[in-house]
Amino acid sequence: MGKRVTVTIRPKDGLRDPQGSAVRDALVALGYDGVSTVHVGKTIDLLLDGPLADAPAGELRSRVEEMCRTLLVNSVIETYTVALGPEDTAPAGSVRSGNKTEAEGSADAAGRSL
Amino acid sequence: MIAVPVLPGVNCEHDTVWALQELGGAGVLVHHRAEALPSGTQGVWIPGGFAYGDYLRAGAIARFAPVMQAISAAAGEGMPVLGVCNGFQVLCEAGLLEGALTRNQGLRFLCQDVFLRVETTASALTCCTEAGDVLRVPVNHGEGRFVAEKATLDELEAHGQVLLRYCSSDGEVDAEKEAWNPNGSDRAIAGVSNRAGNVVGLMPHPERAVEEILGAQDGRPLVRSLLEAASVFVGAALLLPAAQSEGSSLHD
Numbered sequence: 001m002g003k004r005v006t007v008t009i010r011p012k013d014g015l016r017d018p019q020g021s022a023v024r025d026a027l028v029a030l031g032y033d034g035v036s037t038v039h040v041g042k043t044i045d046l047l048l049d050g051p052l053a054d055a056p057a058g059e060l061r062s063r064v065e066e067m068c069r070t071l072l073v074n075s076v077i078e079t080y081t082v083a084l085g086p087e088d089t090a091p092a093g094s095v096r097s098g099n100k101t102e103a104e105g106s107a108d109a110a111g112r113s114l
Numbered sequence: 115m116i117a118v119p120v121l122p123g124v125n126c127e128h129d130t131v132w133a134l135q136e137l138g139g140a141g142v143l144v145h146h147r148a149e150a151l152p153s154g155t156q157g158v159w160i161p162g163g164f165a166y167g168d169y170l171r172a173g174a175i176a177r178f179a180p181v182m183q184a185i186s187a188a189a190g191e192g193m194p195v196l197g198v199c200n201g202f203q204v205l206c207e208a209g210l211l212e213g214a215l216t217r218n219q220g221l222r223f224l225c226q227d228v229f230l231r232v233e234t235t236a237s238a239l240t241c242c243t244e245a246g247d248v249l250r251v252p253v254n255h256g257e258g259r260f261v262a263e264k265a266t267l268d269e270l271e272a273h274g275q276v277l278l279r280y281c282s283s284d285g286e287v288d289a290e291k292e293a294w295n296p297n298g299s300d301r302a303i304a305g306v307s308n309r310a311g312n313v314v315g316l317m318p319h320p321e322r323a324v325e326e327i328l329g330a331q332d333g334r335p336l337v338r339s340l341l342e343a344a345s346v347f348v349g350a351a352l353l354l355p356a357a358q359s360e361g362s363s364l365h366d
Contacts (some may be wrong), residue, residue, distance in 0.1 A: 015216070015261060016219065016259075016261075016298070018217050018218065018219050018220065018221065018259075018298070019217050022221055071170070071174060071175075071178070072170070074171055074174065074207065074214055076206075076213060076214040076261070076262060076263070077214045077216055077261060
């Protein structure tokens, strides 16, 4: 049986988001006056099988967060959450990616959740 | 000799080699799967384009190309490494430069000339310029807005790592003025270096401003700077293994 993990990536708080602003302006122009802010992010679905799919939730989460730090997320501009299956929506966070700061690890992630 | 890595989807590699030749240097295209830089390489120029289609984020996948591992190692040895446009994005994603390049402010893909003010000459991009020089060089990007945490920006400024800022034709800088800083970069930053000054990146395209027939020649001192920095680099050049074979279809 495969397993689905969903990574949701958002622009970091405080970062100007011209794309989000343009979408908000378009919605307001269409008459949706109550839309005050829009942020455009992305969703990455990982369908897993093999040992990774069978790994305990804690280990799987830590592996996916490693993927986020290594490739999926740029912590200079983005934050993310990791959801294991439909029912698990515990937040991950804003971990610096790249070679330099990997040692900071997921403790920092937990402290800077969305 | 300057190595010009051809990551799949770049499109400025031939202009880059041309510009290097215009300034009396030599550029050699290097396959993205090469695990070592050609022997005799004294500098690297990562050209513009859309490496790996800009999929996920511009530069995000490119940084894992085998040739990028060789370039990272060479950068660590002090070899001059320049990234232009997409090459700048790759260097930021690779962690060789600070900050990130994000979607332009102002709803536009920008394809126009900009003015750049030289902030410091202590780098492989600006060593043949004078501080305060104003250069007219074209940009061509949708994601060129340089951003970083405030603390990072302060650090970059404190250590002279801000090389170029977008400015007016007479060298005035105002990050809030769209006419001068059209992509909305933080503090109007157009080009930065690492702490050592050997890894440098900028969004504008100096290779497109090296001949009068191209409409501008202000890219010449920037290209000359890279060649000058490369000419004095001896560091690890002799230690690098021999060149990989170069196929005709470098993008494959």
